[in-house]
Amino acid sequence: MRTPALVLSAALLAVAAPAAPPAHASPPGGALRWGPCPAAEKELVAAGAECGQLAVPLDWSVxxxxxxxxAVSRVKAKDSAHRRGVLLSNPGGPGGVGLANTLALKPALKDVADRYDLIGFDPRFLGASTPVDCGPAPAPAEPRRRTTPRRDFDDGIARHRATAERCFAHGDNAALLPHASTRNVARDMDAIRAALGERRLSYYxxxxxxxxGAVYAQLFPGQVDRLVVxxxxxxDATQYELFRRAGRPLEAGLDEWAAWTARRDSTYRLGRTAPAVRATVERLLEGAERRPVPVAGTRLGAPLIRxxxxxxxxxxxxxxxxxxxxxxLVDAADGRKVRPDPELAGMLAFLNSPEGEASFTGGAVFMCGDGGWPAGGWxxxxxxxxxxxDRSRAAEPVFGPLVNDMTxxxxxxxxxxxEPGTRIANxxxxxxxxxxxxxxxxxxxxxxxxxxxxxxxxxxADIRSHGVYGRGAExxxxxPCADRAVNDYLRGGPLPARDLTCPGGKR
Structure with a gap:
């Protein structure tokens, strides 16, 4: 499962609105007490899942x-004769909720799903777990008709400053936020394992x-059964360094797309060669950095287009x-009337919804709480x-201003x-x-x-994608060879004897 649309994996983060916890919460240090899942979790309810809440220390040093x-969910293994244990998962983000995520892997897991108790959980401070809520975001300012790159940058800095102030001023956040870290989520995972009475856990x-998953393996090497990352x-890189390193691969991905689009010039009319298509995109952005593009009642500046x-x-x-x-966007920038296709319309609807601004702040809980990898370092x-x-524009004209920004x-x-970032060596x-x-x-x-x-x-896998396993199910x-490798391993087989390279398959 990949993170949802507009949650740009490592770039933009979303947190679900806090859900009401079920009444069947466990006492501190106790076993999980199971009951019905919340009605809003329709997939879990339909699967006959159980839900509960586990008490864990806010501060694991105390x-x-x-x-x-x-918040934890469970779908029990159907094949009790071949049961391997429990399988947990996390969908990414940081900031992704996961109460139903392991269940959502069933189509990819196939028969393997029957050999595990499928365990979902919302990481601390997200979803139905004890929440961190930064309060209602202010209504977004009306986009300017004219702007500059520096003005857009300064506007973003002001929003980030206001978000930080709002988050710490709201509710009990000042006490909670210091304990938002990947290491603590890994510790919570191990508490789930222990509460389930399992000696080891498996994970995707x-x-x-x-x-x-790599952090869990470093902190709890003896509790790992089957781990797939x-x-x-x-x-060894900080979050900001990782963002910056994505610039060149993103430009290469754009070139790959431009070549694909150039071969279909009769359909899209963006250029007959890859360089011509790229030039069209760069002109679009150069114009939007001065005059945001009007689309469906809003104006899109260059940062949003990127x-x-x-x-x-x-x-x-x-x-x-x-x-x-x-x-x-090119037609709109040229003053033509446009009707956005469903993909763009969905993004615009999200941006203009009451949840839009708030949803981009949730992952900051962990981005800012970690001392280094897998987040932190700003x-x-x-x-x-x-x-x-400014320095990135020459080599990365489309994505450099995005990945080098204060995200x-x-x-x-x-x-x-x-705590510092986790050092991996095992x-x-x-x-x-x-x-x-x-x-x-x-x-x-x-x-x-x-x-x-x-x-x-x-x-x-020789593909342009973020995420390899279970693509067909999505x-x-x-x-196929990657899916087989995962399922064979989770089924109980050994790791591959050597590293593998899978073809990308037909498009």
């Missing part, structure tokens, strides 16, 4: 202190969820959607970001991380997956983690 609650995580990052481009260019199946969107001075943006309000966060058996042309978390980062995880095997082109 285990007898204040507790918070972690994608994107940030992959990094979370899909689309991971370099454990955001949309990034969302589509991540996955090769979205080439047509990206071409349609660029065609619409420069403190706004001018550092502006200087990096999260962390420089204005009022609390410092309690020989725990891990199955790793990575798309060779992933332009969200570049392939080189997975290679770096692979070297640190000395017991790992890497399955590489309606995308599958990578």
């Amino acid at each position: 285990p007898d202190g204040r507790t918070i609650r972690i 995580g994608v994107s940030y969820g992959a990094d979370l 899909d689309s991971s990052t370099d454990p 955001l949309f481009l990034r969302q589509f260019v991540q996955r090769q199946e979205d080439d047509a959607a990206l071409a349609r969107t660029v065609r619409t 420069p403190g001075r706004p001018e550092t970001y502006w200087r990096n943006i 999260a309000p962390c420089p204005f966060w009022r609390t410092a991380p309690r 020989s725990v058996p891990v199955l790793m997956l990575q798309a060779v042309r992933d332009n969200n978390v570049p392939y080189e980062g997975a290679l770096a983690l692979h070297r640190k995880l000395r017991g790992s095997r890497l399955v590489s 309606g995308h082109t599958p990578v």
Whole structure:
């Protein structure tokens, strides 16, 4: 499962609105007490799942202190004769909720799903777990008719500063936020394992969820059964460094898309050659940096257009959607009346919804709470970001201003991380997956983690995608050999004898 639309994996984060906790909460330190799942979790209800809440320490260094609650779901294994244990998962973000995520993996898992209790959970401070709520976001300001890159940058800095102030001023957040970290989520996962009475757990995580899995293996190597991490990052880099490193792969992905679009010039009319298509995109952005593009009652400046481009260019199946969107934006910039296609219309509707602004702040809870990898590491001075943006334009004219920007309000966060980033070095058996042309978390980062995880095997897929496993179940082109490797391993087989490279399959 990938993170949802407009949650740009490592770039933009969303947190679900807090849900009412079920009444069947466990006492501190007790076993999980199961009951019906909330009616809003329709997939879980339909699957006959059980839900409960587990009390865990707010501060794991004070285990007898204040507790918070972690929302957990369970779909029991159907094949009791071949049951392996429990399978947890995380959908990415950070900021993605996961109460129904492991259940959603069933179509990809096939018969393997019957051998595990499928355990979902909302990480601390998200979803139905003890929530962090930054309060209602102010109504967005009316977009300017004319602007400049510096003005757009300064507007973003002001929003981040206001978000940080609002988050710490709201409710009990000042006490909660210092304890938002990936290491604490991993500790909560191990508390779930213990509460379920299991000696070890199995796990699948994608994107940030992959990094979370690696952190769990480092902190709890003896409790790992089968660990699968899909689309991971370099454990020696900070979050901001990882964002910046995505610039060149994103530009390469745009070139790949431009070549695809040029071969269909009769349909999209964006250019007969790849350089011509790219030039069309760059002209669109240059114009939007001065005069935002009017579409469906709103005006889209260059920062938002770059955001949309990034969302589509991540996955090769979205080439047509990206071409349609660029065609619409070019026409709108030229003063023509346009009707957005469903993909663009959905993004615009989200941006103009009451939840829009608030949803982009939730992942900052972990982006800013971690002391380093898999998040954290943000420069403190706004001018550092502006200087990096300016320097990036020559080599990365489309995505450099996006990936070098201050993406999260962390420089204005009022609390410092309690722990450093996690240093990875172990020989725990891990199955790793990575798309060779992933332009969200570049392939080189997975290679770096692979070297640190000395017991790992890497399955590489020659595709442009963020996430490899279970693509067919999501309606995308599958990578059968990667799916087989995961399912064979989770079924109980050994890791592949050597690293594998899978073809991308037909499009």
